[in-house]
Amino acid sequence: MTLFTTDAIILNCIDYAESDKIVCAFTRDRGVIHAIAKGAKNSRKRFPGTLEPFCEVILEMSSRRDGDLARIESANLLSANLAIREDLELLAHASVLIELVKEHLGDLDPNPVTYDSLSRSLSVMEPDVQWFSIWCISTVNLLACLGYGIDLEGKRENAPKRMQELISEKLSKEAYMFLLKGSRLDGAILKKLTTGSHAKREITEFLLALCNTISEKKLKSAAFLAKLLDLNLIR
Numbered sequence: 001m002t003l004f005t006t007d008a009i010i011l012n013c014i015d016y017a018e019s020d021k022i023v024c025a026f027t028r029d030r031g032v033i034h035a036i037a038k039g040a041k042n043s044r045k046r047f048p049g050t051l052e053p054f055c056e057v058i059l060e061m062s063s064r065r066d067g068d069l070a071r072i073e074s075a076n077l078l079s080a081n082l083a084i085r086e087d088l089e090l091l092a093h094a095s096v097l098i099e100l101v102k103e104h105l106g107d108l109d110p111n112p113v114t115y116d117s118l119s120r121s122l123s124v125m126e127p128d129v130q131w132f133s134i135w136c137i138s139t140v141n142l143l144a145c146l147g148y149g150i151d152l153e154g155k156r157e158n159a160p161k162r163m164q165e166l167i168s169e170k171l172s173k174e175a176y177m178f179l180l181k182g183s184r185l186d187g188a189i190l191k192k193l194t195t196g197s198h199a200k201r202e203i204t205e206f207l208l209a210l211c212n213t214i215s216e217k218k219l220k221s222a223a224f225l226a227k228l229l230d231l232n233l234i235r
Helices: 084-087 086-103 112-123 131-145 163-169 173-182 197-214 220-228
Strands: 002-016 018-029 031-035 056-063 070-079
Touching: 002 086, 002 112, 018 056, 018 086, 018 112, 018 197, 031 086, 031 131, 056 084, 056 112, 086 131, 086 220, 112 131, 131 173, 163 197, 163 220, 173 197, 197 220
Parallel strands: 031 070
Antiparallel strands: 002 018, 002 056, 018 031, 056 070
């Protein structure tokens, strides 16, 4: 039996049998994994509220051989990112990031750059923070990490055809410049970047349309966010 420890972000967790949970987690060292947490529904000592979506944890795990469902022995909390689950709009936006990773990263395919990007993004998504700019650029960076680069630095007319169509359909000059400026800023300054409500709607529609364009199936989180904000989500 192989024992290992890894940092992880919980993507999804479902009840299994009488007392167990099946966990989908994005780990720094092993990419996306699926594992069983025996007794997780009843054990507050080994799993003290640590297997909820958006939690960043240290997982102690065991596996008999490659291909078997790994077993989570314990989960120690690094950050609960609790504010995300207490605000519906934050929850909807953060869920897009989570689902992008869950649907587009292969099992057991490490991607530490994407892990660090997602970790930083979730950690700053709080009601009292100017989080919208962080979410926008995080989505752009996450898509780039997954292989779907967005050329914001180039002129709009030089973008790939579908990108050019989405930019033309969704983004005014104000919205486009917001994304362009945001892509050049580090996290501390990015939190200070703001724009008007109309541009926010355009940018959100653009990013959700882009997410659905690169996805084989429409993201449930994108549909939920579009409905919440009454957006026109066209693939």
